[in-house]
Amino acid sequence: MEVLQAQNVKLSKSSSSLQARLANLQRKQEYEQKLKDSEVLRHQTDLSSSAQQTQGDGAGGAPAVKPGGDKQEDRAQKAARQNKHTALQVYSSALATLLDWVCEAHLRQALTELPTHPSDTYCAPDFIQERVFKVLPCLVDILRDNAANIRCCLPCLQFIYWSLLHIDQIQTQQNVSMSTTMRRLGEEIYYPKSAKVTEVEKIIGTPTVLNEKLKDALFLRSSNSHVRFLSALIVLKTLSRSDVLAQAFDVLKTELKEDQAKELFLYYQASSIITFYLKPVNKTFISVAVDVMLQMSSDSPFQRTFLESCGNEHFFRAAALLIRTPLPDIRVMERLSIVLQKLSKIRTNKRFFEIYTIVAIIQEMLVAGGNENAFLTLNLKSILFNLNVAVKS
Structure with a gap:
C-alpha cells in the first residue's frame, strides 16, 4: 500500500511538472505566432501603402484595383484582432490572480473578526508559490509591452525578484518546470523586444555586435537607477552566459558607488545572490x-547592516571554501580578508569562524606564508586578534 501511495505521489508530481511545461510551451508558441502575425501585418501595410501610391500616380487618376486586396486587408485585420485578444488574455490572467490573492490574503482578513483561515496560511510557502507560478509566465509579455513605462515596469521587476527568492526556498519538481519561464524573464530584461536580437545572436553573437543592438534605454540601460539595479540582480539570478553576467556585475558595481544603491542592496537582501558567485565553481x-x-563593507551608513546580513551559515560556508581554494590572483584574497576582518569585529560571528574552521585555515596560512604579503598578513592577524585567538608561531 505504501509503495502504491509513493508511486501515486511521484506520478502526481510528474503530471504537474508536465502540465506546467506544456503551458510554458503554449505561451512561447503564442508569442512566436504573434510575432509572425505582426510581421504579416507590417508587410500588408507596406503593400497597401505602395498600392495607394501607385493608384495616385496612375494615368488620369483612374483607380487601379489590386486583385485580392480585400482578402489581404481582412487577414491583416484578423491578425491584429488575434494579437489584441492574446494580449488581453495575458493581462486578464495576471490581474485576476493578483486581485484574488490580495482579496483573500489581505482585504477580507482585515475586515473579518473571525478569519476562516489562520493568517499564517497566506504566508505559507505553498500558498505563495502556487500564485507566483500563475503570474510569472504572464509577466514575460507584460514586461515586453511596458519596458519603457517605469511606473508599470518597476513593480513587475519587484514581483519577479521576490518570486525568485521564494522559489529558491522551496525545492520542488515544479521549480524545474519554471526554469524556462525564469530564463525567458531574464532574456526579456537583457534582450528587450525593441532591440531585435535574434535567437542565433543570443547564442553565438559577439559582445560587440550585441552591444550595438542593445542601445535602447530599457532595464539595464534604463534612466532609472532603481530599475537598472533590480534588472541586474534578476539577470544574475536567471541567466548563465558569461558575458551577460559580466555586464550585470558591471552595472551593479557602478550603481553601488552611490549610497542609494547600497540601501537597495539591503532592501532586496542581495547578499545571498552575490554569495552564490563566491563559490569556487564560479571561478x-x-x-x-x-x-x-568589499564595496558594501566600505564606510557608509549601511555598513553595519550589511555586515550583519552576512552573519549566516550561507556566507561563511562560501568564504571557508574560497579560502581553502588556491587563487591565481592574491589580490582577491586580500580583498576578501578585508571583509572578513570587519566581520570578525562582530562578536556573534565568532562561532561561524570556528564552525567553518576559518580560524584554523588562517593560522595555517600565516605559518606557511610567513611575511610574503605584508598587507594580507596584517589583515589575517587582525582577524585572529578580533576573535581573541593567539597567532601560532
Whole structure:
C-alpha cells in the first residue's frame, strides 16, 4: 500500500511538472505566432501603402484595383484582432490572480473578526508559490509591452525578484518546470523586444555586435537607477552566459558607488545572490563578487547592516571554501580578508569562524606564508586578534 501511495505521489508530481511545461510551451508558441502575425501585418501595410501610391500616380487618376486586396486587408485585420485578444488574455490572467490573492490574503482578513483561515496560511510557502507560478509566465509579455513605462515596469521587476527568492526556498519538481519561464524573464530584461536580437545572436553573437543592438534605454540601460539595479540582480539570478553576467556585475558595481544603491542592496537582501558567485565553481566571477562585497563593507551608513546580513551559515560556508581554494590572483584574497576582518569585529560571528574552521585555515596560512604579503598578513592577524585567538608561531 505504501509503495502504491509513493508511486501515486511521484506520478502526481510528474503530471504537474508536465502540465506546467506544456503551458510554458503554449505561451512561447503564442508569442512566436504573434510575432509572425505582426510581421504579416507590417508587410500588408507596406503593400497597401505602395498600392495607394501607385493608384495616385496612375494615368488620369483612374483607380487601379489590386486583385485580392480585400482578402489581404481582412487577414491583416484578423491578425491584429488575434494579437489584441492574446494580449488581453495575458493581462486578464495576471490581474485576476493578483486581485484574488490580495482579496483573500489581505482585504477580507482585515475586515473579518473571525478569519476562516489562520493568517499564517497566506504566508505559507505553498500558498505563495502556487500564485507566483500563475503570474510569472504572464509577466514575460507584460514586461515586453511596458519596458519603457517605469511606473508599470518597476513593480513587475519587484514581483519577479521576490518570486525568485521564494522559489529558491522551496525545492520542488515544479521549480524545474519554471526554469524556462525564469530564463525567458531574464532574456526579456537583457534582450528587450525593441532591440531585435535574434535567437542565433543570443547564442553565438559577439559582445560587440550585441552591444550595438542593445542601445535602447530599457532595464539595464534604463534612466532609472532603481530599475537598472533590480534588472541586474534578476539577470544574475536567471541567466548563465558569461558575458551577460559580466555586464550585470558591471552595472551593479557602478550603481553601488552611490549610497542609494547600497540601501537597495539591503532592501532586496542581495547578499545571498552575490554569495552564490563566491563559490569556487564560479571561478570567472569570484573576483567581481568579492569586489561587490568589499564595496558594501566600505564606510557608509549601511555598513553595519550589511555586515550583519552576512552573519549566516550561507556566507561563511562560501568564504571557508574560497579560502581553502588556491587563487591565481592574491589580490582577491586580500580583498576578501578585508571583509572578513570587519566581520570578525562582530562578536556573534565568532562561532561561524570556528564552525567553518576559518580560524584554523588562517593560522595555517600565516605559518606557511610567513611575511610574503605584508598587507594580507596584517589583515589575517587582525582577524585572529578580533576573535581573541593567539597567532601560532
